[in-house]
Amino acid sequence: MKWLTSASIDELGNTLIKDYMKKQANNNFKVDIEGFVTEYLKLPILYHSIAEKDLSKLGFISDGKTPLTIYNNGKKLTKIYPKGTIVIEKYLCSKNETGRRRFTIAHEAAHYIVDKSLVTASFHREFDCERAYTADELKSVFNIDETNVDRLAGSLLMPSFMVRSYMNKSKKPNGITVYDDGFIRPEDTYFLQKMAADMGASLTALQIRIRQLGLYIKKPMSEYISELGLGKDGT
Secondary structure, three states: OOOOOHHHHHHHHHHHHHHHHOOOOOOOOOOOHHHHHHHHOOOOEEEEEEOOOOOOEEEEEOOOOOOEEEEEOOEEEEEOOOOOOEEEEHHHHOHHHHHHHHHHHHHHHHHHHHOOOOOOOEEEEOOOOOOOOOHHHHHHHHOHHHHHHHHHHHHHHOOHHHHHHHHHHOOOOOOEEEEOOOEOOHHHHHHHHHHHHHHOOOHHHHHHHHHHOOOEEEEOHHHHHHHOOOOOOOO
């Protein structure tokens, strides 16, 4: 994946989702990521309580060789799944974990797309800032391939054509204004929260995606202060 540019990754995600959506009567802005994986990529998705020592492992795609430990009837069971099988942590099925579940599925799908010629067993994990990682674990968490896979996952879940269409429909074709190092107007924060919910993504994932697509308009904080009418002489 190192040879693909960010633009190429986005175009790949766009093309795949558009091709999948040809057969969908989808007039909203939420990609059916489960359908994309099971119907388009023809990969099974299973939901189990993962019992690996690393609790940050939320998803897994099998290479047909690497074992995975899960809980089965309260007991640990280690098994090897058929190649291409995706296993998702069961607790992500709860309603308040929708965004993380969908992104985890997209992440494992992205691994399959990247490594289609030779699927390599891979976990999707979340970084825990309070945990002491080994050097090998840090390399795995932060390596460039994982970064690119995350970008492709974002483009599958929130393809650029869909993000831009949503912004255009909401009369924000140029994006969202960000003042200085990250201040966003309260009304724009509410807009982003609604957009994330409509797209079935977490707010954090959406904000990363918007940044990737260059849809944040940077302005100095002084402009916002002026908008509020503060700091002016004679007031």
